[in-house]
Amino acid sequence: MLSKFVSNIFSRITLRFAVILAVFLGLSVTALVLVPYQRNIITADLEKKTVDDHQRLTSILSVILSEPVWQITPEIAKSSSEQVYSDRRVSEIKVITLPDKKVFITLDERSATQTGKRRTLTSKITHGDQVIGEVQLTLTDDILQREIADNFTRALAITGISFLLSTFCILMVLQWRLVKPIKLLIETSDKLASGELDEVISFDRKDEIGHLALSLEATRQALQRSFKELEVKNQQLLEYSGTLESKVRLRTQELESANHHLEAALASVNSAQNELARIERMAALGSMVAGVAHELNTPLGNCLLVASTLSDETRQLEKSMNEGTMRRSDLSHYVTAANESSKLLMRGLQQAAQLVGDFKQVAVDQSSAQRRKFSLLVVFQELAALLHSSLRKTPFTLELDIPDSIELDSYPGPLGQVFSNLVNNAVVHGLDGYTQGTMRCMARKQGDHVLIVFEDSGKGIPPAIIKRIFEPFFTTKFGKGGSGLGLSITFNIITNVLGGEIRVTSEPNLGARFEINLPLIAPGNQETNEQVIEA
Numbered sequence: 001m002l003s004k005f006v007s008n009i010f011s012r013i014t015l016r017f018a019v020i021l022a023v024f025l026g027l028s029v030t031a032l033v034l035v036p037y038q039r040n041i042i043t044a045d046l047e048k049k050t051v052d053d054h055q056r057l058t059s060i061l062s063v064i065l066s067e068p069v070w071q072i073t074p075e076i077a078k079s080s081s082e083q084v085y086s087d088r089r090v091s092e093i094k095v096i097t098l099p100d101k102k103v104f105i106t107l108d109e110r111s112a113t114q115t116g117k118r119r120t121l122t123s124k125i126t127h128g129d130q131v132i133g134e135v136q137l138t139l140t141d142d143i144l145q146r147e148i149a150d151n152f153t154r155a156l157a158i159t160g161i162s163f164l165l166s167t168f169c170i171l172m173v174l175q176w177r178l179v180k181p182i183k184l185l186i187e188t189s190d191k192l193a194s195g196e197l198d199e200v201i202s203f204d205r206k207d208e209i210g211h212l213a214l215s216l217e218a219t220r221q222a223l224q225r226s227f228k229e230l231e232v233k234n235q236q237l238l239e240y241s242g243t244l245e246s247k248v249r250l251r252t253q254e255l256e257s258a259n260h261h262l263e264a265a266l267a268s269v270n271s272a273q274n275e276l277a278r279i280e281r282m283a284a285l286g287s288m289v290a291g292v293a294h295e296l297n298t299p300l301g302n303c304l305l306v307a308s309t310l311s312d313e314t315r316q317l318e319k320s321m322n323e324g325t326m327r328r329s330d331l332s333h334y335v336t337a338a339n340e341s342s343k344l345l346m347r348g349l350q351q352a353a354q355l356v357g358d359f360k361q362v363a364v365d366q367s368s369a370q371r372r373k374f375s376l377l378v379v380f381q382e383l384a385a386l387l388h389s390s391l392r393k394t395p396f397t398l399e400l401d402i403p404d405s406i407e408l409d410s411y412p413g414p415l416g417q418v419f420s421n422l423v424n425n426a427v428v429h430g431l432d433g434y435t436q437g438t439m440r441c442m443a444r445k446q447g448d449h450v451l452i453v454f455e456d457s458g459k460g461i462p463p464a465i466i467k468r469i470f471e472p473f474f475t476t477k478f479g480k481g482g483s484g485l486g487l488s489i490t491f492n493i494i495t496n497v498l499g500g501e502i503r504v505t506s507e508p509n510l511g512a513r514f515e516i517n518l519p520l521i522a523p524g525n526q527e528t529n530e531q532v533i534e535a
Contacts, residue, residue, distance in 0.1 A: 430458030
């Protein structure tokens with residue numbers, strides 16, 4: 001009952017509300033992660049600055065008090081310490097003479113009004129090589145805590161403003177480019193459903209929504225033609241019904257002519273159905289684009305976070321350099337952070353580039369392939385050796401059963417890609433979840449062709465999807481690392497580059513079997529090797 005109630009609520013969520021909810025949740029999660037991190041950074045920076053200032057002030061006191069302590073002049077010692085004591089963070093300055101350990105001077109007028117945590121640092125006072133006393137400098141954290149609170153409040157305000165501006169900009173763009181056009185398309189579809197076919201559907205856009213509008217316009221025109229033809233025929237039938245008995249033969253001829261027109265109208269309806277099917281494929285393509293955006297979001301989001309952190313480190317270093325407080329440790333810390341950030345950026349960008357490269361391979365371009373004569377066994381042995389490094393991490397084995405007498409005049413590069421795609425497909429899909437498994441590749445010469453059979457001992461391909469496995473972007477693991485392009489690229493290479501054909505058979509839990517029939521001499525110009533493949 002509860003699941004049905006929740007499902008009912010989700011089914012009533014509008015597209016506008018879903019977009020707003022997605023934007024809000026995405027930015028909120030990011031803010032919840034970044035705000036604590038930013039507070040920790042601010043606290044650590046101010047804490048480090050306070051510690052450094054404490055050490056510096058203590059060192060200054062140990063130097064300027066050397067002569068007054070040596071000459072036993074407390075008034076001069078107090079006067080010399082006033083400059084350091086003017087720092088509002090200083091709670092107490094105490095000077096003790098050695099070796100008698102008597103208190104020489106004490107400055108602690110603010111001690112009673114300061115309530116923060118105290119930290120004391122002691123430094124020896126020397127005169128020449130002789131230790132004549134020690135100075136104790138006590139700081140409180142009152143000002144430090146106020147600075148942390150003020151800086152965090154400013155950072156929180158900036159984050160909030162950025163959150164609001166980002167939300168507003170994203171919602172405006174989505175409203176302009178997605179929600180509003182889809183609303184117009186819904187209104188147009190409702191008009192078509194109610195029989196209003198006179199208004200032209202026109203969207204001056206080149207994206208998927210524009211293509212959908214063109215498909216709806218083609219459907220409207222087809223339905224309009226069909227309805228007009230049906231109206232004409234109906235009118236003719238009404239006119240001839242009054243004289244049916246006297247014009248039987250003429251009516252028969254007219255009915256035959258009407259049948260021809262109705263067949264044409266039926267063809268128009270079929271065309272409209274094809275257009276609707278194309279609209280459905282465009283909707284599937286939109287779902288794929290959303291999945292691809294989700295896959296790219298992770299590495300690009302990581303890169304954005306690392307770049308933001310590196311920018312903050314750079315601004316902090318620039319501030320230290322401009323204020324003249326930069327130390328060697330600051331520069332060393334920045335170099336370490338920059339190196340780590342560069343590695344993370346390279347790793348994330350390489351992941352994104354690899355994913356984009358996989359999708360670009362849908363159109364296989366044969367101009368990048370080199371044609372030559374080669375031994376099929378040698379090429380597959382070399383590929384098996386290259387794949388061994390990845391297969392040895394799995395419990396699966398790869399076997400080759402190929403005679404060494406089979407030679408081809410073809411393209412070993414694309415053929416090797418086909419072999420690699422079949423192996424990867426078997427490991428990722430066919431043998432996924434198995435503790436052991438076998439892949440086997442066989443080849444037999446058949447006249448001027450060669451039959452290559454690749455099979456595995458995995459779970460097989462369900463009958464419901466076996467006819468779709470060569471479609472672009474079709475995968476059972478979308479959003480889990482699968483792009484749905486491997487077997488599509490394989491099909492394009494075999495049919496367009498190598499001039500062959502591929503078939504697949506499978507039974508549940510008995511593995512899958514791919515049969516590839518290739519000519520020994522690939523089609524195309526053997527001298528120029530110039531042939532462009534359309535995926």
